[in-house]
Structures are given as structure tokens and as C-alpha cells.
Amino acid sequence: MGQASTVTDFPPPGPEGQVELTILMPCLNEAETLATCIRKAHAYLDGAGIQGEVLIADNGSTDGSRAIAVEEGARIVPVTERGYGAALIGGIRAARGTYIIMGDADDSYDFSSLDAFVSELRDGGQLVMGNRFQGGIRKGAMPFLHRILGNPVLSWLGRLFFRIPVGDFHCGLRGFHRDAIQALDLSSPGMEFASEMVVKSCINGLEIREVPTTLSPDGRSRAPHLKTWRDGWRHLRFLLLHSPKWLFAYPGLVVLVLGLLGTALLMGGPVDLTRTIRLDVLTLVASCFAMILGTQMLMFSLLTRSYASEVGILPRTRKLEGVMSTFTLERLLQLAALLAVAGLIGAVASFVSWASGGFADITESSRLRWFMLSLTALTIGAQIAASAFVASFVRLRSAPAA
Numbered sequence: 313m314g315q316a317s318t319v320t321d322f323p324p325p326g327p328e329g330q331v332e333l334t335i336l337m338p339c340l341n342e343a344e345t346l347a348t349c350i351r352k353a354h355a356y357l358d359g360a361g362i363q364g365e366v367l368i369a370d371n372g373s374t375d376g377s378r379a380i381a382v383e384e385g386a387r388i389v390p391v392t393e394r395g396y397g398a399a400l401i402g403g404i405r406a407a408r409g410t411y412i413i414m415g416d417a418d419d420s421y422d423f424s425s426l427d428a429f430v431s432e433l434r435d436g437g438q439l440v441m442g443n444r445f446q447g448g449i450r451k452g453a454m455p456f457l458h459r460i461l462g463n464p465v466l467s468w469l470g471r472l473f474f475r476i477p478v479g480d481f482h483c484g485l486r487g488f489h490r491d492a493i494q495a496l497d498l499s500s501p502g503m504e505f506a507s508e509m510v511v512k513s514c515i516n517g518l519e520i521r522e523v524p525t526t527l528s529p530d531g532r533s534r535a536p537h538l539k540t541w542r543d544g545w546r547h548l549r550f551l552l553l554h555s556p557k558w559l560f561a562y563p564g565l566v567v568l569v570l571g572l573l574g575t576a577l578l579m580g581g582p583v584d585l586t587r588t589i590r591l592d593v594l595t596l597v598a599s600c601f602a603m604i605l606g607t608q609m610l611m612f613s614l615l616t617r618s619y620a621s622e623v624g625i626l627p628r629t630r631k632l633e634g635v636m637s638t639f640t641l642e643r644l645l646q647l648a649a650l651l652a653v654a655g656l657i658g659a660v661a662s663f664v665s666w667a668s669g670g671f672a673d674i675t676e677s678s679r680l681r682w683f684m685l686s687l688t689a690l691t692i693g694a695q696i697a698a699s700a701f702v703a704s705f706v707r708l709r710s711a712p713a714a
Contacts, residue, residue: 332363332409332410333357333363333365333412334407334411335367335415335423336400336403337349337369337414337415338371338396338399339369339371339381340371341373341377342375342418346417347380347383355424360426362430365386365408366385366387367389368388368417369400369406370390371399372390372394389403390402391403395501397499397505397506401498401499404493410489411430412488413426413429413486414485416530419528420453428524428525433489438493439486439520440520441520441523443483443522443524443525444525445463447524448526449527453527453528466547467482470511473558476514476520477520477522480522481507486509488509493513504547506547515626554625556616561610564606564612564613566606567605567606568607568609571600572599574599575599575685575688578591596684603692604691604692608699614699615703618636618703619706622707636707644697644703651696654686655685655693656686656690657686659687662679
């Protein structure tokens with residue numbers, strides 16, 4: 313993730329409660345639609361009787377957008393670091409409102425219709441997401457691939473990984489309590505900022521709500537800043553990096569179990585599945601490698617989650633502390649030693665048996681099977697011991713005094 317955005321030349325936020333609502337728009341060369349968006353936002357504030365402001369987080373526009381914003385009575389905060397997330401981070405820091413409603417300045421969202429967001433915010437919602445699939449996506453407003461694949465799949469993964477009750481992770485129209493979101497220390501400079509806000513709000517226990525909203529075709533003649541595959545990957549990468557159990561633990565557990573089953577099935581000899589399909593030594597080799605790989609992925613999950621909690625990327629949880637207190641360095645070293653000793657005994661026995669035959673070609677499959685299993689045990693033992701020490705290094709500063 314990138315560094316925090318650089319913000320310059322804006323007045324400091326006013327006292328809490330002086331401005332109730334900031335309507336925030338990131339802007340990079342939006343001259344065609346910016347005036348329309350600002351007018352709608354001002355009309356909403358006036359019509360609803362809300363003490364508010366319209367804030368434009370300008371990300372280096374060169375098409376006259378800043379002059380338009382001044383002319384339309386909006387406040388401008390220049391943000392020098394490029395990126396959708398960088399602009400919004402700068403805008404959030406500069407906002408004076410207790411609440412912020414953010415939305416794109418391309419006229420795809422209706423800033424004159426924000427009652428549902430304000431109502432939920434006043435009722436205690438700390439993050440209020442718009443849902444375009446519930447409110448309606450007008451013809452031409454969203455590319456076909458985004459509508460049937462990108463947004464639904466990434467939103468489904470977000471719900472699966474983090475159990476977040478949100479159906480549209482990437483809706484650009486959303487409201488939130490300024491202080492609650494600032495406390496999350498958001499830092500993604502690109503489009504993945506949208507996912508970061510939702511994920512960190514969830515894992516930090518913020519009250520998340522959702523309201524229907526309508527998406528219209530944007531009013532610009534140029535192509536949008538969003539790049540389908542690049543930004544889609546950034547969103548997916550963010551989700552995976554913040555969920556070690558789905559990135560490492562669950563796949564590792566599946567691979568380990570398959571390896572154990574294959575090894576148990578083939579240690580006694582070959583197995584005929586059909587008249588033409590026989591599982592034998594090569595399948596046993598694959599099963600042994602699966603056990604090694606599965607173990608390593610489980611250890612990666614433990615190490616990643618432990619590191620994330622140490623540096624504040626993910627919060628500490630009782631479950632994590634329970635796991636770490638159970639799998640201490642000493643206990644893991646005992647397990648590693650047990651596997652290593654068993655593997656060493658098996659390997660030596662296999663070598664002695666081979667030597668007794670004059671180091672001839674190994675034709676007895678049982679000797680080869682036990683030798684492979686012994687080497688696997690030795691390897692896994694070494695993996696566990698090394699990972700246990702790394703885990704202890706990661707938690708060195710937070711370890712209790714002896």
C-alpha cells in the first residue's frame with residue numbers, strides 16, 4: 313500500500329458539530345460534469361436544511377476544474393499524490409463535517425438525493441454503503457463485464473472472507489462518520505481504497521449499513537480513470553492480503569488433508585481404482601509433497617496473521633491469542649523434534665536395509681515407500697521448527713517477560 317496523501321493549502325477542520333455534512337468529490341479533470349455535481353450537492357444541502365459544505369479533493373486537474381469549483385462555491389483541497397484513494401484520504405482529512413458523503417464527480421451519482429444516507433448516519437451508522445444492484449443501474453452506466461463478473465465476484469469474496477453485510481463493495485457513493493473512518497488510518501492510494509474502507513471498517517467493528525442507490529451513465533466524453541483488469545487485481549490483492557486464512561490456511565489445510573489421505577492409502581501398496589488406473593509410488597510421491605506444501609501454507613498463515621497483528625494491519629483477537637498461546641515455540645519445537653526423530657529413524661532403517669542388499673537397485677516397493685515417508689517427516693519437522701522461531705521473532709516485542 314502507498315504512503316498517505318500529501319495535502320496542502322486548506323483551512324483546518326472547524327470545531328466538531330459546526331458543519332454536520334461534507335459532500336466530498338475526488339476530482340481529476342472533471343470539467344465537463346463538476347459544475348452539475350456541485351450544484352446538485354448545494355441544492356441538497358439547502359433543501360434539506362443541513363449545515364454543510366461541498367469539498368473538492370483536486371488531484372492535479374489541468375482542465376479548469378479548480379476554477380469551476382471556485383465559481384460554483386465549493387471548497388478545494390489540493391492533493392499532490394496521485395490516485396483515487398490518495399485524493400479521498402486528503403479530502404477526508406480536510407473535511408469539516410461530522411459526517412462525509414463521498415461520490416464521484418462524473419454525474420453518475422445523484423447528489424441531490426442523499427436522504428437515505430443522512431438518515432442512516434444520524435441513526436448511528438458509521439459507514440453507509442450505496443448498493444447499485446438494489447437501487448438500479450441504468451443502461452450504459454456500468455460495463456457488462458463489471459456488472460456480471462467484476463463487482464459481484466469481488467463483493468462475494470469480500471462477504472466470504474470477512475462476513476461483511478454489503479452487497480456492493482465498490483459503490484462510489486457512500487457516507488461515513490469522519491472521526492470513525494479517520495481512526496482506521498486508511499492508506500491505499502489507488503482504486504483499492506474502496507475495498508480498504510469496507511474491510512477495515514468491518515474488522516474494527518464499525519456499524520456498517522447499506523442503502524439502495526442509482527447509478528447513471530457518467531456525463532464525460534472521455535474514458536473513465538478506472539482500468540478493469542489492473543484495478544480489479546488491486547481489489548482482489550487487497551482482499552487476499554488481509555485474509556491470511558483464505559490465502560494460506562484453508563488451501564493449505566485442503567492440500568495437507570489430501571496428502572495425508574493419499575499417503576495413508578498407498579503406504580500398504582498400490583491401489584487399483586479401475587482396471588486401467590493404478591495409484592502407486594508416483595502418487596505417493598505427490599502425496600508426500602502435498603503434506604509438505606500444506607504444512608508450509610498453514611505455517612505461512614500463522615506467521616502472516618501474527619505479523620499483521622503486531623504491526624496493526626489486522627486487530628488482535630482472542631482466537632489468535634488462543635492459537636499463539638497453544639502453539640508456543642517450545643511446543644512446536646517438541647512436535648518438530650518428534651517428527652525429525654521419527655523420520656531419521658525411518659531413513660536410517662531404510663538405508664541400512666538398502667546397504668544390506670549391497671546397494672542394489674531398489675525393487676521392493678515397501679522400502680521405497682517408508683524411505684519417502686521418513687524424508688517427508690524430516691522435512692516437515694524442519695519446516696515447523698524454522699517457522700516456530702520466525703513466529704517468535706515476530707512477536708518478540710510483545711512477548712511477556714520471563
